[in-house]
Amino acid sequence: MSDAILEVRDLHTHFFLRRGVVKAVDGVSFTLKRGEVLGLVGESGCGKSLTALSVMRLLPKGGARTLKGEVLLDGEDLLERTPAEMREIRGRRLSMVLQDPQTSLNPVFTVGDQLREAIERRRQGASLSEIMKEAVAALRRVEIAAPEQRIGQYPHQMSGGMKQRVVGAIAISGEPQVLIADEPTTALDVTIQLQYLKLLKRLQAENGMAILFITHDFGVVGRMCDRVAVMYAGRIVECGPVKRIFEAPAHPYTRALIASVPKMAGSAGRLATIEGQPPSLMDLPMGCRFAARCPEVEQRCLDAYPGTVRVGDEHTADCWKVAAG
Amino acid sequence: MAIADRPSPTAEQRRRALWRALLWPSREASPRRTARVPWVPIAIIATIVVMALFAPLLAPQSPIDQTLRDKLLPPAWMAGGSDKYLLGTDAFGRDILSRLIYGARVSLLVAVLALTAGGGVGLMIGITAGYVGGAVDNVLMRLVDAAFTFPAILFALLLAVTMGQGLGTLVIAISLLLWASFARVIRGEVLALRQRDFVALAKVRGCSTLRIMLTHILPNVLNTFMVLVTLNIGVVIIAEASLSFLGAGIPPPTPTWGLMVSEGRGRIADAWWVALIPGIAITLLVLSVNLFGDWLRDRLDPRLRQL
Numbered sequence: 001m002s003d004a005i006l007e008v009r010d011l012h013t014h015f016f017l018r019r020g021v022v023k024a025v026d027g028v029s030f031t032l033k034r035g036e037v038l039g040l041v042g043e044s045g046c047g048k049s050l051t052a053l054s055v056m057r058l059l060p061k062g063g064a065r066t067l068k069g070e071v072l073l074d075g076e077d078l079l080e081r082t083p084a085e086m087r088e089i090r091g092r093r094l095s096m097v098l099q100d101p102q103t104s105l106n107p108v109f110t111v112g113d114q115l116r117e118a119i120e121r122r123r124q125g126a127s128l129s130e131i132m133k134e135a136v137a138a139l140r141r142v143e144i145a146a147p148e149q150r151i152g153q154y155p156h157q158m159s160g161g162m163k164q165r166v167v168g169a170i171a172i173s174g175e176p177q178v179l180i181a182d183e184p185t186t187a188l189d190v191t192i193q194l195q196y197l198k199l200l201k202r203l204q205a206e207n208g209m210a211i212l213f214i215t216h217d218f219g220v221v222g223r224m225c226d227r228v229a230v231m232y233a234g235r236i237v238e239c240g241p242v243k244r245i246f247e248a249p250a251h252p253y254t255r256a257l258i259a260s261v262p263k264m265a266g267s268a269g270r271l272a273t274i275e276g277q278p279p280s281l282m283d284l285p286m287g288c289r290f291a292a293r294c295p296e297v298e299q300r301c302l303d304a305y306p307g308t309v310r311v312g313d314e315h316t317a318d319c320w321k322v323a324a325g
Numbered sequence: 326m327a328i329a330d331r332p333s334p335t336a337e338q339r340r341r342a343l344w345r346a347l348l349w350p351s352r353e354a355s356p357r358r359t360a361r362v363p364w365v366p367i368a369i370i371a372t373i374v375v376m377a378l379f380a381p382l383l384a385p386q387s388p389i390d391q392t393l394r395d396k397l398l399p400p401a402w403m404a405g406g407s408d409k410y411l412l413g414t415d416a417f418g419r420d421i422l423s424r425l426i427y428g429a430r431v432s433l434l435v436a437v438l439a440l441t442a443g444g445g446v447g448l449m450i451g452i453t454a455g456y457v458g459g460a461v462d463n464v465l466m467r468l469v470d471a472a473f474t475f476p477a478i479l480f481a482l483l484l485a486v487t488m489g490q491g492l493g494t495l496v497i498a499i500s501l502l503l504w505a506s507f508a509r510v511i512r513g514e515v516l517a518l519r520q521r522d523f524v525a526l527a528k529v530r531g532c533s534t535l536r537i538m539l540t541h542i543l544p545n546v547l548n549t550f551m552v553l554v555t556l557n558i559g560v561v562i563i564a565e566a567s568l569s570f571l572g573a574g575i576p577p578p579t580p581t582w583g584l585m586v587s588e589g590r591g592r593i594a595d596a597w598w599v600a601l602i603p604g605i606a607i608t609l610l611v612l613s614v615n616l617f618g619d620w621l622r623d624r625l626d627p628r629l630r631q632l
Contacts, residue, residue, distance in 0.1 A: 058528050061458060091531035104522040108544045117540070118530050167526070174530070 004072075005210045006032040006055070006178050011069035013047075013054045015062070020282045024050045026234035028069075029308075032178065037204060037211045039221040039242070041257070042231035046278065048214045051231070052180045055212075056094060057086050074177065091121060095176035099183040101163035105155040111166050112151035115139070118173040138169040141206075143199060161192035165199065172203060179204075182214045197224055218261045222246060227314070230254050233278050233289040240315030250317035253290045288320070296321060363620045366613035373610055377429040385411070386420035388427040388580045393418050397596045413598045415588060421602055424580035428603065431581040432610070435495055436561045440554050443500030447507020448543075448550055454508065455515025456538050466512070472505035478567065485573035495574050499564050507553055514546050548622060555618025559611035566607055582607050 009029050015022040025047045032038045040048050053059055054066050057078060071078040073093060081089065098104050106114060115135040123131060132151070139147035142165040155163055164184060171179060181200065185193040197220065204211055213224055221228050222242060229239040230253065238251040249255045259272040276293040279285055285292070287302040294301065298320065306320040376383060386409075396418040398410050412421040454465040481498035488494045518524065519542070527537050566583025568574040575581050577588075582603040589600030 056529060058525065087531040087533060089531075090529050094529075096526065096529040098522045098526060100522055104526055106523045106527075106541055106545070108547075117527075117532075121531060170526070170530070 003033050004031045005034045005074055006212070007070070007072040008051070008055065009070040009072070011051065011054055011071065012067040013050055013059065013064060014067060015064050017063055022281045023234050023284060024064075024281055025054060026281075026284070028231070028234070028236055030229045030236055030239060032210045032212055035204070035208045035210055036226040037201075037213050037224055039225035039228040040212060040214045040231060041216065041218065041221055041228055043216060043278065045281075046231045047234045047281075048216075048231055049182055052096070052182055052212065052214055055180065056090060056096060057081075058090075091118065091174045091176070093174075093177045094180070095171040095174060095178070096180045096182065097164070097167055097171050097184045100187050101160050101167055102187070104167045105163055107155055110152050110154055111139070111158070114166070115151070115170055115173060118170045122174050134173075138173050139166070141172075141203070142166070142169040144169075161188050161196065164188060164196060168196075168200070168203070172207065172209070175207060176209055178210050178212065180212045180214070183216070185220065186215075186217075193220075194223075200224070218258060230257065233284065234281060235289065235318065237290065237319070238315075238317040240311070240317075241313075244312060244315050248312075250311045250315065250322045251290075251319050252294045252296055252321075254317075256293075256295075288318070363616050366616040366620075369609055369613040370617060373429050373606075374433065376426045377433045380427045380430055384420075384423035384426045385409075386423040388419060388423045389578045391417040391419055397592070397599070399596070400598055400602075412602050413596075415585070415599045416592065416596075419580075421585070421598065424585060425582070425603060425606055428580040428582045428585060429606075431492075431575055431579065432562050432565055432607075435492070435499065435565045436558050438492075438496045439499040439503060439561050440557060442496060443503030444507050444550070444554055444557065446500070447504035448511055448546070450504065451508040451511025452515055452538055452542055452546065455512040456519050456542055457534070458519075462512075465508070469505040469508050472501065475501070477502040477564075478571070481564075481568050482571065482573045485568075490573065490576040492575065495565060495568060498568065498573075499561055502564060503557060503561070506557075507550075510549065510553060511546050514549050515542055518542055518545050552618055552622045555614055555621060558614040558618075562607060562611055562614075 008031075011025055011028045012023070013025040015024055028047070028051055030038065030040075040051065042048050050059075050064070054069075055071050055078070057066075059066065066079060069079070073089065078086065078089065105111070112132060112135050115138055116131050119131050119134050119138070120126075123134070126134075135151055136147045139150055144150050144162060144165055150158070150162075155166075158166070164187075168184075184200070185196050188196060200211065201224065203209075211224075213221075215221060215224075225242050227240060228242050228245050229236045230245070230251065231237070232253050238245065238249065238254045240250075245254060246258065249258055253274075256272070256274045260274065262271055274293055279289055279292060285302070287300075287304055288294070288297075288306055291297050291301040300320050306318050306322075308316050308318050309322050311317050311322055392414070395407065395410065395414050396416055398407050398414045398418075399405050400411065400413040403413075410420050410422070412425065414420060415424070450465050450469075454462040477498070480501065481495075484494050484498050488497075524537060524541060527541050532541070562582075565574060565581065566586060569581045569583030570587035572587075574583060577584060585603035586600050586607070589596065589598075589603070593600050
């Protein structure tokens with residue numbers, strides 16, 4: 001049994017539009033180990049969510065296609081599975097939580113009915129009372145008070161934080177090996193965010209599942225993740241243990257991101273920002289994609305893309321400066 | 326003191342409030358936000374349904390037998406009216422009340438059959454087009470566009486000529502008129518629904534396309550469907566009446582409300598009851614069904630329930 005539960009190698013997912021090709025995911029590789037939380041960080045539109053959808057093989061309609069790469073779940077390439085096999089894998093071995101709890105639940109069914117649909121798949125032939133007992137247990141596991149009453153309620157009768165807990169309960173009811181959490185706390189307010197993160201952490205420890213945690217918030221990364229992968233314009237530019245990335249970020253983009261996180265200590269000075277815009281994914285530069293915004297840009301950055309370089313133990317970065325030093 | 330200062334409602338205001346409460350189930354008027362039950366429309370609908378179901382027991386006379394001696398008698402309460410014919414007689418001396426009672430059968434039967442066929446087809450096509458999308462959506466929606474360009478009445482007349490008059494022809498003609506509008510509205514709803522995260526998460530859970538359409542999309546459009554059905558009951562009844570009026574509906578002497586209006590229209594000046602009484606019946610039924618539909622929509626919406 002290998003150490004990695006989910007391994008993504010050189011994944012390319014592009015949108016083929018009439019105006020051209022949008023290279024939204026363009027050579028992404030990362031490894032998610034058993035029982036760890038890997039953060040996938042980057043600004044809006046850098047391809048984080050599309051990476052997740054490519055792994056699930058649920059690409060949006062309208063020209064998105066995965067061209068090449070491998071997605072190995074426990075050594076088995078998901079890109080070669082048939083749609084029917086993928087349906088078996090989803091929910092059982094791979095699961096997902098999305099950003100907006102308001103639309104994540106079907107408004108016309110009670111919470112119990114929605115949990116039942118998820119549980120029935122795993123426990124075929126179980127009686128209704130057994131399944132409902134399990135549904136109550138699932139709600140209790142995500143720390144919902146009075147689950148016996150909640151189970152008969154409709155989503156609109158619950159708060160956002162509670163709905164997101166229910167979504168979580170449904171997602172883990174199949175006891176997946178990998179949970180993809182796509183900005184699960186973005187729509188929640190700050191106190192509820194913290195509770196939800198703690199809950200996810202606890203569930204992860206109990207089930208031993210691995211979590212791919214997608215976010216744009218470095219503060220959440222520090223609290224949640226074991227390792228972090230920083231994504232920029234369709235590629236992962238730096239990857240390493242959270243502690244190392246915070247203490248010694250190698251890539252200029254990572255440094256700029258960390259500098260732009262507001263800090264409690266110190267004076268209320270001007271917040272650091274990153275000048276400029278990311279490159280258009282339809283017309284990517286030949287060299288490093290961050291070159292146009294990088295404070296330390298050199299000629300070779302514009303000429304060719306730097307390869308992935310080992311910076312330290314499990315720590316890699318895509319930057320010429322690192323390669324030299 | 327403030328309460329004592331408030332002017333008491335005038336008789337006029339009170340009368341209006343009573344009528345509003347009876348006829349128009351207003352959401353504002355009720356403190357629980359769920360509309361109050363529209364008892365008057367329900368009673369009217371129930372009466373007409375009972376009339377249709379038990380027509381042979383309820384009708385005082387035969388709806389078909391002619392008594393030419395008693396032709397064009399006014400309703401019983403008018404001068405010259407006979408107790409034998411409560412709502413008067415038509416030009417052939419047939420009892421209008423009995424014809425009204427039997428006529429309810431045709432109107433309701435056509436409404437149920439046409440809405441089941443036309444509405445059901447429209448619902449399925451709408452869900453398929455909206456959810457599957459792409460080329461399927463394009464083809465189905467162009468079919469809908471084509472259906473809208475059809476002159477429905479003309480088409481019904483054509484059907485009546487080629488297939489012969491009868492219940493089947495009437496139901497097919499009206500279904501063809503209905504399905505397209507159902508499909509278009511339902512598709513619009515599904516387009517919005519399929520973007521919602523619960524559909525994506527159902528896929529994550531491993532649900533198949535068919536299962537998502539049936540167990541996640543369908544229940545979400547049922548409210549809209551029910552409202553469409555109730556709104557279209559009126560359309561169907563009027564279409565049936567129009568076609569019968571034009572002679573493309575149920576052949577005489579079977580009584581239908583539209584046919585009765587048609588037969589009475591030439592004598593509206595001297596024997597108004599022959600056309601007006603079935604006309605009132607159509608109006609009452611359509612209005613009641615629409616008011617009931619409004620209330621049903623509010624009841625069925627889970628967001629308004631239990632608040």
